[in-house]
Amino acid sequence: MGSQEKYLRPDVIRQVQRLDLRARFIVEGFLSGLHRSPFQGFSSEFSEHRKYEPGDDIQYIDWNVFARTDRYYVKKFEAETNLTGYLVMDLSASMNYTFQEDLTKFEYGICLAAALAHLMIKQSDSVGLVTFDEKLRLSMPPSSRRGQLGKILATLSRLQPTGPTNVAGSLHQVASLVPHKSLVLLFSDLLAEPEPIIDALHRLRHRGNDVIVFHILDAAEVGFPFRGMTDFRDNESDQRVVVDADGVRADYLAALTEFRDHLATESAEAGIDFVPVDTGMPFDRALVEYLQKRTRRG
Secondary structure, three states: OOHHHHHOOHHHHHHHHOOOHHHHHHHOOOOEOOEOOHHHOOOOOEEEEEEOOOOOOHHHEOHHHHHHHOOOEEEEEHHHOOOEEEEEEEOOHHHHOOOOOOOOHHHHHHHHHHHHHHHHHHOOOEEEEEEEOOOEEEEEEEEOOOHHHHHHHHHHHOOOOOOOOOHHHHHHHHHHHOOOOOEEEEEEOOOOOHHHHHHHHHHHHHOOOEEEEEEEEOHHHHHOOOOOEEEEEOOOOOOEEEEEHHHHHHHHHHHHHHHHHHHHHHHHHOOOEEEEEEOOOOHHHHHHHHHHHHHHHO
């Protein structure tokens, strides 16, 4: 199975398409502040033409073009300019973890990213890819061409998460790389000191970008199903420790809740969307529920 077919299953696309993309994303304000609704009035600065779509105001049809081509086109103004999005993927070894799920955290992130990239490219937005571990490893320039999605997935399918990570330092590099008012979608388990990460996320946001953080954990990291004496290994440092899982469960779950709540609170204060997911959730359901929540808020 090719990379695009593996990570962008038809059932996922059907789920997402039910959201009625044009209406929910643009009119109701998903990706708020980047797309401006065409129903809020056009800029006087003409940009280009696009094909007429049902629901467009007929006063913006260019009749001169119709006379030449016998086709309906409307003038596209600056208020309708499309956005530029960046998928930012964590390649650290911890992302390669799974306990009993079908997908590792990295593969789960690819599935989420693939669905979002599909949505954006379908509505003529540009999407690029950035990967990192201790530093930025790859930067694929954004494009709205249909072949871009296949290129992104083919690239991701060749990557193997490995080694340590520097989330905060890499995000500072991302902030210097992406243009202002871009959409930055981060896919990471964020398993590092939270304060430097929060500072880096705030910098991204303060530069005028719209930031969405998909915090991906394995189902076992969230539910802690382990019993008795258990041997745990750190994927990045390879250090091992044997603990009484029953004895540490309550403290672990409390610490995890505190960790995620802190990230969520700090993100909300900066206007960043923090989306906690785990690999036990069907990723299509996780994505659709998030999109519906955001569009309702818009």
